[in-house]
Amino acid sequence: MSRTLHVSALTLVFALFLSLAIPASAADINVGCSTGELIAAINTANGNAEADTLTLAAACVYTFTEGDATNDDSALPRITSEIVISGSDATLQRDSQFNYFRMFYVDTGGKLTLTNVSISDTYVTGDGGAIYSEGILNLTDVTISGARSAGYGGGVYTIGTATLSGVTITGGSAYSASGGGLYNSGSLTLTDSTITQNTFAFYGGGIYNTSSTADMTIVNSTISGNTSGGASGGGGGIFNYSQSTMHIIDSTVSGNTVDHAVSAVDGGGILNQWATLTVVNSTISGNTADGEGGGIHNTSSGIVTVMSSTLSGNSSDRGGGIFNNNGTLTVVNSVISGNDATSAGGGLFNGHWMDVINTTIAGNTQSGVSGIGSTNIRNSVLWGNELGPIYSAGISNSIVEGGFAGGTNILDADPLFVAPDLFANAPTTAGDYHVLPLSPARDIGNNASLPADVFDLDNDLDTTEPIPYDRDDGPRVIGPAVDLGAYELSVLELLINGDFEAGSAPWEVVSLGKDKVKDKEPYDGTFAFRFKGFAGKTPAKAKQKVTNPPVEDGQSLVLTAQINSGASADGKMMLKVKTSLGNKVKPQIAFDQTGGYTLHQASTPITLAVGETVTKAIVIFNDKSQSGKVYVDAVSLVVQSAAPRTETRSDILPPPAAPGGFRGGN
Numbered sequence: 001m002s003r004t005l006h007v008s009a010l011t012l013v014f015a016l017f018l019s020l021a022i023p024a025s026a027a028d029i030n031v032g033c034s035t036g037e038l039i040a041a042i043n044t045a046n047g048n049a050e051a052d053t054l055t056l057a058a059a060c061v062y063t064f065t066e067g068d069a070t071n072d073d074s075a076l077p078r079i080t081s082e083i084v085i086s087g088s089d090a091t092l093q094r095d096s097q098f099n100y101f102r103m104f105y106v107d108t109g110g111k112l113t114l115t116n117v118s119i120s121d122t123y124v125t126g127d128g129g130a131i132y133s134e135g136i137l138n139l140t141d142v143t144i145s146g147a148r149s150a151g152y153g154g155g156v157y158t159i160g161t162a163t164l165s166g167v168t169i170t171g172g173s174a175y176s177a178s179g180g181g182l183y184n185s186g187s188l189t190l191t192d193s194t195i196t197q198n199t200f201a202f203y204g205g206g207i208y209n210t211s212s213t214a215d216m217t218i219v220n221s222t223i224s225g226n227t228s229g230g231a232s233g234g235g236g237g238i239f240n241y242s243q244s245t246m247h248i249i250d251s252t253v254s255g256n257t258v259d260h261a262v263s264a265v266d267g268g269g270i271l272n273q274w275a276t277l278t279v280v281n282s283t284i285s286g287n288t289a290d291g292e293g294g295g296i297h298n299t300s301s302g303i304v305t306v307m308s309s310t311l312s313g314n315s316s317d318r319g320g321g322i323f324n325n326n327g328t329l330t331v332v333n334s335v336i337s338g339n340d341a342t343s344a345g346g347g348l349f350n351g352h353w354m355d356v357i358n359t360t361i362a363g364n365t366q367s368g369v370s371g372i373g374s375t376n377i378r379n380s381v382l383w384g385n386e387l388g389p390i391y392s393a394g395i396s397n398s399i400v401e402g403g404f405a406g407g408t409n410i411l412d413a414d415p416l417f418v419a420p421d422l423f424a425n426a427p428t429t430a431g432d433y434h435v436l437p438l439s440p441a442r443d444i445g446n447n448a449s450l451p452a453d454v455f456d457l458d459n460d461l462d463t464t465e466p467i468p469y470d471r472d473d474g475p476r477v478i479g480p481a482v483d484l485g486a487y488e489l490s491v492l493e494l495l496i497n498g499d500f501e502a503g504s505a506p507w508e509v510v511s512l513g514k515d516k517v518k519d520k521e522p523y524d525g526t527f528a529f530r531f532k533g534f535a536g537k538t539p540a541k542a543k544q545k546v547t548n549p550p551v552e553d554g555q556s557l558v559l560t561a562q563i564n565s566g567a568s569a570d571g572k573m574m575l576k577v578k579t580s581l582g583n584k585v586k587p588q589i590a591f592d593q594t595g596g597y598t599l600h601q602a603s604t605p606i607t608l609a610v611g612e613t614v615t616k617a618i619v620i621f622n623d624k625s626q627s628g629k630v631y632v633d634a635v636s637l638v639v640q641s642a643a644p645r646t647e648t649r650s651d652i653l654p655p656p657a658a659p660g661g662f663r664g665g666n
Helices: 002-021 035-046
Strands: 028-030 052-055 061-064 082-094 104-106 111-120 131-133 136-145 156-158 161-165 168-170 182-184 187-191 194-196 207-210 215-219 222-224 227-229 238-241 245-249 252-254 257-259 270-273 276-280 283-285 296-299 303-307 310-312 315-318 322-325 328-332 335-337 340-344 348-350 353-357 360-362 369-371 374-378 381-383 393-400 408-411 417-419 432-435 491-493 508-510 516-518 528-532 540-547 556-565 571-579 588-590 597-605 614-623 629-640
Touching: 028 035, 035 052, 035 061, 035 082, 104 111, 131 136, 136 156, 156 161, 207 215, 238 245, 270 276, 276 296, 296 303, 303 322, 322 328, 348 353, 369 374, 528 540, 528 614, 556 571, 556 614, 571 597, 588 597, 597 629, 614 629
Parallel strands: 028 052, 052 082, 061 082, 082 111, 104 131, 111 136, 131 156, 136 161, 136 168, 156 182, 161 187, 168 194, 182 207, 187 215, 194 222, 207 238, 215 245, 222 252, 227 257, 238 270, 245 276, 252 283, 270 296, 276 303, 283 310, 296 322, 303 328, 310 335, 315 340, 322 348, 328 353, 335 360, 348 369, 353 374, 360 381, 374 393, 381 393, 393 408
Antiparallel strands: 417 432, 491 629, 508 540, 516 528, 528 629, 540 614, 556 597, 556 629, 571 588, 571 614
């Protein structure tokens, strides 16, 4: 009996020695709905040289009342190895009645992958209210709410490498520092995520990106409703600072605020200070700053490039859309509209160096563009802004309302926007600044002014070619020359001889003989169609039918014409559309009675069922004037392109190192 016990004891000792000497293999651990089990599982995984996967109990609420026994600033043991935690819709929360602690701390050698989990009501006296990471952090489908810190990063603080996808950070606060939602000084990619309603930070209510090691890319995400301020502060949505780099792609920065910033270093949407910022195919709207830069404030030798983006409905004292102070700003293929400034520069205020190429600046208060810096504007449209002086500007090949003395190839003519809004309504995001088919902005730009495709937007590895896309991601040049402004008009003309220069054919004219093509009072060219009124006149018509026009679901048919009609005019322009399923639409507009040529437009969006096609489109001018004459010219029926492409482009190249590296020709 004693011999048997002695052998068994030796066996146990040997087995224990083997367990300590030989690392265990990777494990899959199912964690019950218990905080103690989760703590034990992380300790086990940390002691394992391989990657372990912990699966939490489905929909369990893990409530922590105290910090970890070893490091009580976090609820869970520090992550020192590679651990995957599958949340299964679980919630990790701090009981607000107890001590202050975050949820996770990822050590320098640790790697945490966290999926499908919510973290709430954490509170730490240091940095990183919910998560602090010095290692590798991967978050997927994670919601962090109500996380607070006395230091930086109310929700997440990362100085290592981080990838956040499908993440929401909301209600966070860095109440005595900065980065209410997120702090980064490492390498971070934020995709398909939302940073919203974070507050009380001095700088960067939503995001604070700082230091020469900080490289952050935001893709298809929303930064909204965040607030920064205090005695000094800025960057209601984002603060990009101190030699850091940030790319914002296919994203929205909206409704952010800088409140009571005594220092007036504002930037309601974004403050870029001594850093590099690139904004591509994004929208910055509805942001507010007490001082300067409602949408973006660029300062302290910062470099900002805005490409194929929209800044609208932002407001501040100066530079409602963008305030550029002692920095370098380049704006390409963008729309700056409906922004409001109390003092100067509703759209743009430039205090240093600014290059604006193929950009539409419209419907802004305080002159649209202002400032004392070096401003170069090319291939652009400045129209419908509150009129005022444009200082220190070199403007060429552009439409400028009221003209511009000293400019080159300046056209003072209505660009014919589809649906502009008034500057008196600013701040507003309303307005459609595409141009109509008869716009004078078509095909008159200087192709040599187009900048090189330094970001390789079309992924063809050619960064020396001219930029290939417009604001809609459609071709930048259609026809002999680039259009002015942000949008290239992409239309398919359906009518033949809309200018009547070839007589009346193929127009079908129903008349008693007095209504005909005449070489008198044309809008353009030599000829126009004339309706002649007389007492007792029965309706006369000029019409053209297009059979099976190539119109797709979601596109629009747009009919425009220049019509010269006086007070006695009695007629209308109509567009009849019929589909293969017998559906019909008939937009129409009465002849203007003001005299002189005015633009008439009738349009209809096309909605088609599966298999349904447009079989017929008929343009009709109907006149029954009893006196006077009506002239019709420059008739156009076009297929307006459908919505632009929506795929994201997260692989753009870094911005050029030199401030002038993105310039086009003269």
